[in-house]
Amino acid sequence: MATGRNHRPATSRSRGIPEATVARLPLYLRALTALSERSVPTVSSEELASAAGVNSAKLRKDFSYLGSYGTRGVGYDVEYLVYQISRELGLTQDWPVVIVGIGNLGAALANYGGFASRGFRVAALIDADPGLSGKPVAGIPVQHTDELEKIISDNGVSIGVIATPAGAAQQVCDRLVAAGITSILNFAPTVLSVPEGVDVRKVDLSIELQILAFHEQRKAGEEPGAPPETDTAPPAAPPAVSVAKRPPESGTDGDLPAVMPA
Amino acid sequence: MATGRNHRPATSRSRGIPEATVARLPLYLRALTALSERSVPTVSSEELASAAGVNSAKLRKDFSYLGSYGTRGVGYDVEYLVYQISRELGLTQDWPVVIVGIGNLGAALANYGGFASRGFRVAALIDADPGLSGKPVAGIPVQHTDELEKIISDNGVSIGVIATPAGAAQQVCDRLVAAGITSILNFAPTVLSVPEGVDVRKVDLSIELQILAFHEQRKAGEEPGAPPETDTAPPAAPPAVSVAKRPPESGTDGDLPAVMPA
DNA sequence: ATGCCTTTGTGAACGCGTGCACAAAGATTG
DNA sequence: CAATCTTTGTGCACGCGTTCACAAAGGCAT
Numbered sequence: 001m002a003t004g005r006n007h008r009p010a011t012s013r014s015r016g017i018p019e020a021t022v023a024r025l026p027l028y029l030r031a032l033t034a035l036s037e038r039s040v041p042t043v044s045s046e047e048l049a050s051a052a053g054v055n056s057a058k059l060r061k062d063f064s065y066l067g068s069y070g071t072r073g074v075g076y077d078v079e080y081l082v083y084q085i086s087r088e089l090g091l092t093q094d095w096p097v098v099i100v101g102i103g104n105l106g107a108a109l110a111n112y113g114g115f116a117s118r119g120f121r122v123a124a125l126i127d128a129d130p131g132l133s134g135k136p137v138a139g140i141p142v143q144h145t146d147e148l149e150k151i152i153s154d155n156g157v158s159i160g161v162i163a164t165p166a167g168a169a170q171q172v173c174d175r176l177v178a179a180g181i182t183s184i185l186n187f188a189p190t191v192l193s194v195p196e197g198v199d200v201r202k203v204d205l206s207i208e209l210q211i212l213a214f215h216e217q218r219k220a221g222e223e224p225g226a227p228p229e230t231d232t233a234p235p236a237a238p239p240a241v242s243v244a245k246r247p248p249e250s251g252t253d254g255d256l257p258a259v260m261p262a
Numbered sequence: 263m264a265t266g267r268n269h270r271p272a273t274s275r276s277r278g279i280p281e282a283t284v285a286r287l288p289l290y291l292r293a294l295t296a297l298s299e300r301s302v303p304t305v306s307s308e309e310l311a312s313a314a315g316v317n318s319a320k321l322r323k324d325f326s327y328l329g330s331y332g333t334r335g336v337g338y339d340v341e342y343l344v345y346q347i348s349r350e351l352g353l354t355q356d357w358p359v360v361i362v363g364i365g366n367l368g369a370a371l372a373n374y375g376g377f378a379s380r381g382f383r384v385a386a387l388i389d390a391d392p393g394l395s396g397k398p399v400a401g402i403p404v405q406h407t408d409e410l411e412k413i414i415s416d417n418g419v420s421i422g423v424i425a426t427p428a429g430a431a432q433q434v435c436d437r438l439v440a441a442g443i444t445s446i447l448n449f450a451p452t453v454l455s456v457p458e459g460v461d462v463r464k465v466d467l468s469i470e471l472q473i474l475a476f477h478e479q480r481k482a483g484e485e486p487g488a489p490p491e492t493d494t495a496p497p498a499a500p501p502a503v504s505v506a507k508r509p510p511e512s513g514t515d516g517d518l519p520a521v522m523p524a
Numbered sequence: 525a526t527g528c529c530t531t532t533g534t535g536a537a538c539g540c541g542t543g544c545a546c547a548a549a550g551a552t553t554g
Numbered sequence: 555c556a557a558t559c560t561t562t563g564t565g566c567a568c569g570c571g572t573t574c575a576c577a578a579a580g581g582c583a584t
Contacts, residue, residue, distance in 0.1 A: 020541060026472040030451065044561065053453035057543055057564095064563055072549045072562045089472050090479030097471070104373050108366035112519075114451060114468040119475065158478055159471070182481060183474040185467075189292065189376060191315035199477045201470045205447075206376040208463045209359070209421070210288040210351050212445040213381065215461045216420055217352030219444060257374075282571060306531065319573055326533055334532045334579045 017088070021062040027052045028059065029085045035078050044075035086119075096123035096157045098181075100172050101164030102132060102142050105187060105257055109163060110138035123155045128168070145172075152179040159183045163257050166190040187257040205257075279350070283324040289314045290321065291347045297340050306337040348381075358385035358419045360443075362434050363426030364394060364404050367449060367519055371425060372400035385417045390430070407434075414441040421445045425519050428452040449519035467519075 031051040035043055045063075049056035063069060063076070069084055070076045086092055097115070099106050102125050109115075110125055125142045127133075132142045143151060151157070160181040164172050169188035176184065183199045186192055189207075192200050293313040297305055307325075311318035325331060325338070331346055332338045348354055359377070361368050364387050372387055387404045389395075394404045405413060413419070422443040426434050431450035438446065445461045448454055451469075454462050 018541075022476050023469070023473055025476070026466075026469040027453070029472070030468075031453075045563095046561085051453070053455075055543070057545090058541090060561090060563060061542085068563070070562055071551085073551045073560045075561070088476070090475040091472065093479075095471075095475055095478070104366075104370035108370045109467065111366050112467060115471075118468065118472065120471055158482075159474055183478045185470050185474060191289070191293075191313070193315075197481070199474055201474055203465055203467070203470060204288075205371065205374060205465070206292075206380065207285070207288040208447050208465060209357075209377075209382055210291075210353065210380065211285055212421055212447060212461055212463060213352040213357055214284050214287070214350070216357070216445045217355075219459070220420075280571070307533095308531085317573075319575090320571090322531090322533065323572085330533070332532055333581085335530045335581050337531070 017065045021065055022089075024052070024054065024058075024062055025085050025089055027054070028062070029082065029089070029091075032078055032082045032085070036082055040078055042071075042075045042077055045070070048076065091119040093119065095120050095159055096155050097121065097159045097161060098124045098126060098148075098151060098155075098157050098176075099161045099163060100126045100145075100148070100176070101162060101168070101188075101257070102127040102137055103163065103257075106161075106163035107137050109161060109187075110140065120159075123157050124151045126151065128164075148175055149179045152176070152181060157181065159185070161185045161187070162192075163187045165257070189257060279327045283327055284351075286314070286316065286320075286324055287347050287351055289316070290324070291344065291351070291353075294340055294344045294347070298344055302340055304333075304337045304339055307332070310338065353381040355381065357382050357421055358417050359383065359421045359423060360386045360388060360410075360413060360417075360419050360438075361423045361425060362388045362407075362410070362438070363424060363430070363450075363519070364389040364399055365425065368423075368425035369399050371423060371449075372402065382421075385419050386413045388413065390426075410437055411441045414438070414443060419443065421447070423447045423449070424454075425449045427519070451519060 028048065031048055032043075034051070035048075043051075045056045045060045049059040052059065060070075063081075066084060066088055069081055083092075097120050099109055099122060102110065106125065106127070110122055114120075115122055122138070122140060125137055125140050126145055126148055127142050128145045130144060133144045134141050136142070152160075158181060160176045160183070162169055162172055162176075162184060166188045169186065169190045170192060173184060173186070173192045173194065177194055177198055182197060184192065184194070184201070186200055186202050187204075189204055192202075194200055290310065293310055294305075296313070297310075305313075307318045307322045311321040314321065322332075325343075328346060328350055331343055359382055361371055361384060364372065368387065368389070372384060376382075377384055384400070384402060387399055387402050388407055388410055389404050390407045392406060395406045396403050398404070414422075420443060422438045422445070424431055424434055424438075424446060428450045431448065431452045432454060435446060435448075435454045435456065439456055439460055444459065446454065446456070446463070448462055448464050449466075451466055454464075456462055
């Protein structure tokens with residue numbers, strides 16, 4: 001059953017920058033951009049770290065992977081660092097992006113201001129609903145799925161955003177990959193199988209909420225002199241014997257990615 | 263200033279379940295639910311792992327933290343496991359949730375089907391725009407920010423979703439926390455400061471795209487028989503001397519969370 | 525019952541990420 | 555130019571998370 005790796009096998013240690021550090025660079029960049037707009041010339045690791053919500057030692061170590069860009073006794077030059085990080089992240093070039101699945105979420109994403117600002121440009125909006133074709137969303141006309149391959153190849157798009165229902169995600173993903181996409185941001189609640197070399201990042205509202213619920217439950221059951229844990233009833237059954245009878249519920253687990261595409 | 267921790271200080275090792283494992287439980291649950299709907303009685307760690315997109319050894323170790331729910335030589339009882347994981351995640355109870363900031367994204371979230379299915383219920387939609395008050399979104403009337411405290415206390419809400427512009431996020435966050443919220447899902451592109459005991463999880467489109475861009479650039483510069491690394495030109499300047507002259511660009515970095523709240 | 529086959533549960537090794545703590549570097553002042 | 559003070563850059567240790575590899579457990583057939 002077609003599994004397919006997606007997490008980068010090794011550390012992606014190409015030249016050395018750790019994955020964890022890469023994930024924080026955008027955070028630093030955002031904080032630095034804010035400082036830059038306020039015309040602040042330099043920042044210490046301490047100040048910047050606090051602005052980015054991390055520990056200063058971590059920040060210094062992160063920057064050390066990029067090179068020695070600071071000045072001891074002074075700090076870091078804001079403008080210079082903004083440039084260096086932007087370059088490292090590949091933000092000095094333009095990245096055309098396509099969004100597939102123009103429902104509530106897809107539309108919200110299309111309207112996102114943060115796209116254009118940092119090197120990302122919405123090259124096209126794609127949806128399977130013929131009724132949407134031609135209608136402008138965020139000023140961009142929606143195109144039909146049939147055009148997918150052509151759009152990607154014509155615009156040299158390498159990053160795709162999937163905002164379709166879970167059921168269509170894998171299929172869309174396969175087409176995107178076949179058309180040349182090598183990076184995917186997936187909002188559909190499904191595990192995507194992709195060939196080696198293709199990066200997939202997942203954004204899943206439902207999962208985030210469940211993680212919060214876990215901690216919330218944990219807090220509720222310990223902090224106050226709360227009862228030992230009523231445990232809502234231990235109905236089910238021992239390992240390999242009976243079977244709980246909770247009905248399969250509605251089929252609506254999270255079929256749609258925080259939205260319905262029309 | 264005003265830093266404030268947000269990552270759980272320790273390992274949240276309350277009774278022992280590692281954070282990394284908690285983050286995967288929703289994945290397993292989703293896969294199990296799908297099997298359950300197809301009336302599959304049991305699964306082996308290998309099958310389930312592949313369905314969830316993880317390695318089987320990891321899955322077994324994860325389950326081992328919950329207890330020994332499998333049967334050697336057979337596998338795991340689907341229904342039983344669904345129940346156990348649901349209980350562990352706190353999904354056997356109902357979690358009222360409030361969404362603050364009803365713009366494109368907030369509306370998309372309100373329409374999300376995955377909410378209701380797994381124990382989450384949208385208790386209220388809140389926005390600062392008086393013009394939205396009373397208007398129904400996803401069948402629920404939007405209420406004004408003034409009512410925030412009352413709504414939360416009346417409904418016993420402990421989980422809040424922030425989908426406001428970055429500028430309003432911290433303020434909204436503070437009010438939510440003061441009103442009793444202890445878990446926050448933040449879609450605004452800002453670092454939130456919260457007191458100890460409050461959990462914050464962040465969803466940031468812009469950051470995800472930047473991480474993808476990093477890897478994309480990496481791929482483009484290595485895979486083909488590319489030269490040793492041209493380094494795009496060392497334009498800027500040495501650490502503490504000159505200053506690049508890139509204009510502060512537009513102020514639009516990512517002020518809005520993939521949407522504008524009215 | 526006995527033996528074989530399958531699959532779990534986990535001990536142990538390894539590697540990444542984090543944070544401490546400090547030496548080195550540079551600015552700044554007298 | 556020397557002394558002092560600030561802040562970076564990093565060696566080191568520790569802990570979490572992942573993966574391997576295998577013994578133990580249970581089912582099943584003979």
